[in-house]
Amino acid sequence: AQSVTQLDSHVSVSEGTPVLLRCNYSSSYSPSLFWYVQHPNKGLQLLLKYTSAATLVKGINGFEAEFKKSETSFHLTKPSAHMSDAAEYFCVVSDNLQTNAGGTSYGKLTFGQGTILTVHP
Amino acid sequence: EPEVTQTPSHQVTQMGQEVILRCVPISNHLYFYWYRQILGQKVEFLVSFYNNEISEKSEIFDDQFSVERPDGSNFTLKIRSTKLEDSAMYFCASRPRGGRVTYEQYFGPGTRLTVT
Numbered sequence: 001a002q003s004v005t006q007l008d009s010h011v012s013v014s015e016g017t018p019v020l021l022r023c024n025y026s027s028s029y030s031p032s033l034f035w036y037v038q039h040p041n042k043g044l045q046l047l048l049k050y051t052s053a054a055t056l057v058k059g060i061n062g063f064e065a066e067f068k069k070s071e072t073s074f075h076l077t078k079p080s081a082h083m084s085d086a087a088e089y090f091c092v093v094s095d096n097l098q099t100n101a102g103g104t105s106y107g108k109l110t111f112g113q114g115t116i117l118t119v120h121p
Numbered sequence: 122e123p124e125v126t127q128t129p130s131h132q133v134t135q136m137g138q139e140v141i142l143r144c145v146p147i148s149n150h151l152y153f154y155w156y157r158q159i160l161g162q163k164v165e166f167l168v169s170f171y172n173n174e175i176s177e178k179s180e181i182f183d184d185q186f187s188v189e190r191p192d193g194s195n196f197t198l199k200i201r202s203t204k205l206e207d208s209a210m211y212f213c214a215s216r217p218r219g220g221r222v223t224y225e226q227y228f229g230p231g232t233r234l235t236v237t
Contacts, residue, residue, distance in 0.1 A: 034225060043125070044164075044212065044228035090164065107152060107216060108177055109226060111164040 002027040002093045006112035014120045019063075019078040021115045023091030026072060033074045034092040034109070035065055044090065050074065061085070086119045123147045125229035127213050133235045134203055142198045142232045144213030153196045154214040154226060155188065157181070164212065170196065203236045210234075 007022040035047040048059025055067040065076045091112040126145045134140050155167040168178040187199045214226040
């Protein structure tokens with residue numbers, strides 16, 4: 001079974017200051033982890049992904065995340081927030097496409113509850 | 122850049138009516154998914170579809186729900202007899218045939234379903 005906990009439902013920062021959105025996961029298998037962003041009235045856009053390669057993952061728009069297996073965390077960071085970063089962010093875990101004890105899985109995504117990021121001028 | 126499209130963007134229906142939500146996945150993708158997000162709640166997995174059959178479904182996806190890929194282009198979600206609690210944003214997603222590392226899904230903008 002897999003699950004994701006986003007530790008903050010709302011984060012508010014000033015423009016130009018760092019952003020930290022926290023995520024902890026639980027997975028029975030070697031997970032793939034993602035951050036998706038959703039701007040108002042838009043679909044879900046992939047920010048970055050971790051799929052068992054480098055533990056520090058760089059994404060679009062200056063975001064990055066570090067996979068820490070010992071802490072089961074995948075926190076999202078950005079050194080300097082921009083007004084356009086205001087959106088809702090989802091941490092997501094996927095069981096990988098592989099045969100497991102329960103049969104073959106097809107990449108079902110499990111979402112965290114989302115963190116709304118507000119950026120003040 | 123190719124994208125997943127969904128129609129309609131907003132659907133209002135009366136309880137007990139059938140609705141069909143439509144999605145056009147990215148053309149060379151092989152795995153298809155439906156998710157939903159009830160207002161204020163998490164995005165939840167409904168069903169995955171591969172090789173013209175359901176590959177996995179959640180407990181939410183009961184006999185009232187069905188999916189179909191009728192023409193090799195569209196991917197539809199049908200709810201036979203809608204309930205008030207079916208009101209949600211429904212997202213379609215697709216994924217290319219992946220190797221060991223490519224598991225990202227590409228999402229459509231969603232259809233907001235309101236059941237009255």
